[in-house]
Each structure stands twice: as C-alpha cells, then as structure tokens.
Amino acid sequence: MxxxxxxxxxxxxxxxxxxxxxxxxxxxxxxxxxxxxxxxxxxxxxxxxxxxxxxxxxxxxxxxxxxxxxxxxxxxxxxxxxxxxxxxxxxxxxxxxxxxxxxxxxxxxxxxxxxxxxxxxxxxxxxxxxxxxxxxxxxxxxxxxxxxxxxxxxxxxxxSKQHWIDEVNLNTANGADPPKKYTVLDLDFxxxxxxxxxxxxxxxxxxxxxxxxxxxxxxxxxxxxxxxxxxxxxxxxxxxPLLQLKSGSIVRWSRFKGLVPSVDGKALRDARLSLWKRIVENYSRLRLTKGTDKLIALAGIAKIMSRRIFNGRDEDYIAGMWRANLESQLLWRVDPALKKDKTYDFHSDRPSMDEYRAPSFSWAAID
Incomplete structure (x- = not known):
C-alpha cells in the first residue's frame, strides 16, 4: 500500500x-x-x-x-x-x-x-x-x-508492512467459477x-x-x-465495519460519537438511559490522577447530553445521574473482578473523608 x-x-x-x-x-x-x-x-x-x-x-x-x-x-x-x-x-x-x-x-x-x-x-x-x-x-x-x-x-x-491490503481472491470449491473477492477484517484493531x-x-x-x-x-x-x-x-x-469479537462471536457495536436517540416515547427514554449507562460504564474504567475530578471530568458530556438529548435543564442532572430516571440509576453495582481462584471480588476503593467527590448513593462516590 x-x-x-x-x-x-x-x-x-x-x-x-x-x-x-x-x-x-x-x-x-x-x-x-x-x-x-x-x-x-x-x-x-x-x-x-x-x-x-x-x-x-x-x-x-x-x-x-x-x-x-x-x-x-x-x-x-x-x-x-x-x-x-x-x-x-x-x-x-x-x-x-x-x-x-x-x-x-x-x-x-x-x-x-x-x-x-x-x-x-x-x-x-x-x-x-x-x-x-x-x-x-x-x-x-x-x-x-x-x-x-x-x-x-x-x-x-x-x-509500511502494517499497511497491508486486506482484500484477497479465493477460488471456489468446485474451481469452475471465477475467484471471489473477500475482505479480511482485524476485529481487534x-x-x-x-x-x-x-x-x-x-x-x-x-x-x-x-x-x-x-x-x-x-x-x-x-x-x-x-x-x-x-x-x-x-x-x-x-x-x-462496526464489528467486534465478543465471547467468541462477531457482534455489531455502537459508536460513541454521533449517538443521538431519534425515537419517541418509551423507546426514547430507554435509549437515553442506555446511552448514559454506556458512557458511565466506560468512564468508570478509566484513570484519574485526582479522584475528586470524578464528576468534573464528565461534566462537559453531561452538559451536551442535557441540551441535545435529554432536552432538559442543568438542574435535571444530579451527581452523575438524571432526575427523570433517578430510581433506576440508583441500581448500580461495582463491576466484579475475577480473582486467580476463579471467584469474584466486588471490593472497590472508597475515597477518604477529606476527598469528597459525590454523595454515597452515586456511582461516582467510589472507584
């Protein structure tokens, strides 16, 4: 190439x-x-x-x-x-x-x-x-x-060897038909x-x-x-292609950029919650030098979502959650870590008292 x-x-x-x-x-x-x-x-x-x-x-x-x-x-x-x-x-x-x-x-x-x-x-x-x-x-x-x-x-x-051409021509099983062109995908790239x-x-x-x-x-x-x-x-x-390998199967995945729910009624409510859930789950895996930045470093996304997606006001956003769907968002848990003995550890570090970052009911209160 x-x-x-x-x-x-x-x-x-x-x-x-x-x-x-x-x-x-x-x-x-x-x-x-x-x-x-x-x-x-x-x-x-x-x-x-x-x-x-x-x-x-x-x-x-x-x-x-x-x-x-x-x-x-x-x-x-x-x-x-x-x-x-x-x-x-x-x-x-x-x-x-x-x-x-x-x-x-x-x-x-x-x-x-x-x-x-x-x-x-x-x-x-x-x-x-x-x-x-x-x-x-x-x-x-x-x-x-x-x-x-x-x-x-x-x-x-x-x-330059990394820029390999990912299309190959393969012969058919009977050999009578002309070769067909196939695309080789690196799903992990x-x-x-x-x-x-x-x-x-x-x-x-x-x-x-x-x-x-x-x-x-x-x-x-x-x-x-x-x-x-x-x-x-x-x-x-x-x-x-929007594909990835997950649990041995090829599945489609959604992109973050450009995700704007365009449906109505209950479907819109579900789409909003699903979008915010994905953002919080991905964000929670990332590193912050200062734990007190937990909500501050996400505030820009929250502002844009409030204006463009939730059609709400700033006061509708409470400590990393949305007022309209607060009950369901309180049902969060720590993602368990698989230990060497094949059991799960649900432990998560809590900040010291002098490092207040969010109320205890919020997912942002712990790492």
Whole structure:
C-alpha cells in the first residue's frame, strides 16, 4: 500500500462531511497563537482582550502528561507566555501538534497546560466548566493517542508492512467459477490501537474525544479518525465495519460519537438511559490522577447530553445521574473482578473523608 501523506489525509477529512463549516465559533479564554511560528516562538493570547486580531478556527490537543516536568502556564509565567514561548522549550508532543496544526492552515491551538493557570484553583474550576464549548467549537481534536507522555510526540517511524491490503481472491470449491473477492477484517484493531491506547485510558480524555466534532488519532502505524459519520483508518479510509469479537462471536457495536436517540416515547427514554449507562460504564474504567475530578471530568458530556438529548435543564442532572430516571440509576453495582481462584471480588476503593467527590448513593462516590 502506498504511503499516505498525513497532512493531505487530515485536510481531506476536515474539508468534507457533515461537520464541515466555515463559521468562526466562540473562542476559549486563552489560545496558543502560532502566527509567528517563523520566529521559532508561539505566544498565549486572550481572544476577549484582542477581538480585533483573533479570527479563525482552532484545534485542540489530547495527550498524556506523564511524569516528565514541562513548561506550563502559571501566574508567574503568564506575562512571559504572552510575550512569547520558544518552541525548543516545549515538549515534543506540543511541538509536533503545533507543527501539524500549522500544516493544516490553522493559526490557533488549545493545549490544557498552556491555556489553564495550573496554580489557580479559581481558573481551573472555571475552565473545567467550559470544556464542552472548548472542544465542541474546535475544528478538530489532535490526539497523541500512542504517546505515553509529553516527550514521545505525534510522529513516529511507521512500518509500511502494517499497511497491508486486506482484500484477497479465493477460488471456489468446485474451481469452475471465477475467484471471489473477500475482505479480511482485524476485529481487534480499533480497540487495540485506539480504545486501549495510552491517551484513551485517561478519564479526562473521554469527553474530549466525545465532544470534539472530529478526532485525529496518531497511532503507532496509522492515523485513525472519528467524526459524526464514521470511524476510519488509513488502510480503510471509507470507514471500518462496526464489528467486534465478543465471547467468541462477531457482534455489531455502537459508536460513541454521533449517538443521538431519534425515537419517541418509551423507546426514547430507554435509549437515553442506555446511552448514559454506556458512557458511565466506560468512564468508570478509566484513570484519574485526582479522584475528586470524578464528576468534573464528565461534566462537559453531561452538559451536551442535557441540551441535545435529554432536552432538559442543568438542574435535571444530579451527581452523575438524571432526575427523570433517578430510581433506576440508583441500581448500580461495582463491576466484579475475577480473582486467580476463579471467584469474584466486588471490593472497590472508597475515597477518604477529606476527598469528597459525590454523595454515597452515586456511582461516582467510589472507584
């Protein structure tokens, strides 16, 4: 299979589909301005203070922070960052994301550690409450999917052998009829390369991935992408089949992005509950550095679901559950873990008293 230019591929993805638009959406509080990239520097800008010069779309970045120390925004560095940041002082993942965004013709990028004051609880709480707008209004989300920390970057040496042609011609049993073309499917690819990748095991990233109109995943051997219409990879640019292997059987699976119930009455109520249940179950398996972020890191999804799916108000959402269906949502349990002796362990860690995160009746109260 011939090598695919990632930039051209991304431009094609961003230029088509039902998400394509040229409207300028409201900007986040801060953005990284790449307009002076030729000088080897970028700078932090606040669009609301410079309305005459802040125009155009922006992209966002999802990444694993890791244990490596790197440049971040604080009250002490804010003035310096507004004056300019040398690119060589940024970690490789940021450097690559900025380079790729420039190749797409985008001037601005939003990166959490550069756009949120890391030493201000007030700013962190305010910005955390805006995540639904930050990601939903972006052109796309660039995901450092395979990178375990900020030093590994987006670009890796890719093995062209991984881009194998998955169509084969097989002779018929009697040999009289011409060979038939069959497609060979790797049912584990998406789950292995994307679903279980380092970045997608982070709790915060689930809402980044769900809310953004498009996500470009930089995996080890291919770029994968998600939009409202489909999930796709370089070797299957027209979309991958919605199939997976479960308990020895091939079953269809539903995509997160674009899930909007379109039925009425009781069926709509059931569809809403089923959708939220899937989100909570998947989210509960992910990692959070701080347990107190349990509900905060899911708030963006809840806001969008409240507006678009539940047709409700913010007060209809209570500690990770929905008022209209509260009784049934109280019937949660810890997913049992299978022990070596083939018995199940229903134990789950409870936070200490000084780490309140949710009322005890909520699934969010424990890990």
């Amino acid at each position: 011939p090598h695919i230019n990632p930039t051209r591929l991304a431009q094609r993805i961003l230029g088509g589909g039902r998400n394509a638009n040229s409207e300028v959406s409201p900007s986040p509080t801060r953005l990284v301005d790449m307009g002076f990239i030729a000088t080897g520097r970028v700078k932090i800008v606040e669009p609301r203070k410079h309305t005459e010069q802040i125009t155009g779309r922006y992209v966002t970045l999802s990444h694993c922070w890791g244990d490596i120390e790197f440049y971040h925004l604080s009250n002490d560095t804010l003035a310096h960052f507004e004056d300019g940041i040398d690119l060589d002082k940024l970690p490789k993942t940021f450097h690559h994301a900025i380079d790729f965004a420039c190749r797409l013709g985008v001037r601005y990028i939003w990166i959490d550690s550069l756009c949120i004051l890391q030493d201000s609880t007030k700013d962190w709480l305010y910005q955390s409450a805006q995540m639904d707008q930050v990601y939903n209004n972006s052109l796309c989300n660039i995901s450092a999917t395979a990178a375990r920390n900020s030093s590994e970057g987006l670009y890796v040496d890719r093995d 998406w789950e292995t390369a994307v679903g279980q990748a380092p970045v997608n095991r982070r709790g915060w990233v689930l809402q980044e991935r769900m809310i953004a109109p498009r996500v470009l995943h930089f995996c080890h051997d291919q770029i994968a992408w998600e939009c409202w219409e489909m999930d796709a990879i370089e070797s299957r640019p027209n979309g991958i």
